Amino acid sequence: xxxxxQMIFIGTICWYTYTKHGDFKKAxxxxxxxxxxxxxxxxxxxxxVKSIEDLKGKNILxxxxxxxxxxILKDVRVKDVVIKTQMPDILLLNIKEKEPFVYIEYKGSIxxxxxxGKIYGYMKESKKYNMPLFRIDHExxxxxxxxxxxxxxxxxxxxxxxxxxxxxxxxxxxxxKIITNIDxxxxxxxxxxxxxxxxxxxDKKRNQIEYxxxxxxxxxxKKGRG
Numbered sequence: 001x002x003x004x005x006q007m008i009f010i011g012t013i014c015w016y017t018y019t020k021h022g023d024f025k026k027a028x029x030x031x032x033x034x035x036x037x038x039x040x041x042x043x044x045x046x047x048x049v050k051s052i053e054d055l056k057g058k059n060i061l062x063x064x065x066x067x068x069x070x071x072i073l074k075d076v077r078v079k080d081v082v083i084k085t086q087m088p089d090i091l092l093l094n095i096k097e098k099e100p101f102v103y104i105e106y107k108g109s110i111x112x113x114x115x116x117g118k119i120y121g122y123m124k125e126s127k128k129y130n131m132p133l134f135r136i137d138h139e140x141x142x143x144x145x146x147x148x149x150x151x152x153x154x155x156x157x158x159x160x161x162x163x164x165x166x167x168x169x170x171x172x173x174x175x176x177k178i179i180t181n182i183d184x185x186x187x188x189x190x191x192x193x194x195x196x197x198x199x200x201x202x203d204k205k206r207n208q209i210e211y212x213x214x215x216x217x218x219x220x221x222k223k224g225r226g
Contacts, residue, residue, distance in 0.1 A: 030059050030060045031059060032056050032059075032090070033089045035053070036092050037049065037093045037095065039095040044097065052072075060087070063091065076120040078095055081096070098114040099115070100113070100126070100131060101113055101114050101115040101146075103123055103133040103134065104133075105135045106137075109122065110122070110133070112126060115146070117143045132160055135162035136163075141163060147182060148168065151184075151186040151189050152170075154172075157196070168181055178192060179211055179215060192214065195212070
């Protein structure tokens with residue numbers, strides 16, 4: 001009997017809430033009073049706050065989270081966003097920014113690019129990163145260079161990549177040049193890494209090798225003056 005009474009009580013509460021739901025939603029207690037943005041880039045926070053400040057005062061139960069997420073993702077600096085509500089009146093935005101992968105020098109400016117080759121900011125507007133520079137003449141070269149980078153295990157040693165006639169030049173921090181192209185397989189870069197570890201000089205003036213050409217079946221090595 002006790003369980004039956006409990007069920008009747010719960011059912012009555014549910015029915016009452018359901019019939020009064022329209023008025024319940026309209027209660028001012030659910031009007032957004034705070035939009036909390038969790039993100040590392042303070043400049044990004046400022047820009048986002050300007051674009052979503054109109055959320056304050058809106059009923060938190062009426063906010064379309066998917067639509068809001070799509071709006072935020074239009075910012076090229078944003079990789080993903082998780083939207084939650086802290087009832088009754090706080091909206092929480094946890095934003096994941098894109099991580100810079102390379103610098104892109106293009107038409108006189110230097111940009112930031114992610115690992116997919118998507119340009120999303122200027123170097124001058126961000127802190128400095130220790131990452132390679134792609135010097136390009138055409139935007140499609142970005143993906144070519146990234147494809148080459150994915151085959152290389154010593155990415156931290158690369159200073160820049162650029163095109164030359166019939167080839168692509170990879171320059172290391174010590175000044176060694178590796179001449180390659182898009183068709184060179186991963187195995188060859190593995191051999192270069194072993195060789196590089198053996199002859200890597202402490203400074204550019206003591207380079208034992210000027211360049212290594214990987215475009216042919218055999219490795220072509222030109223010794224330096226060091």
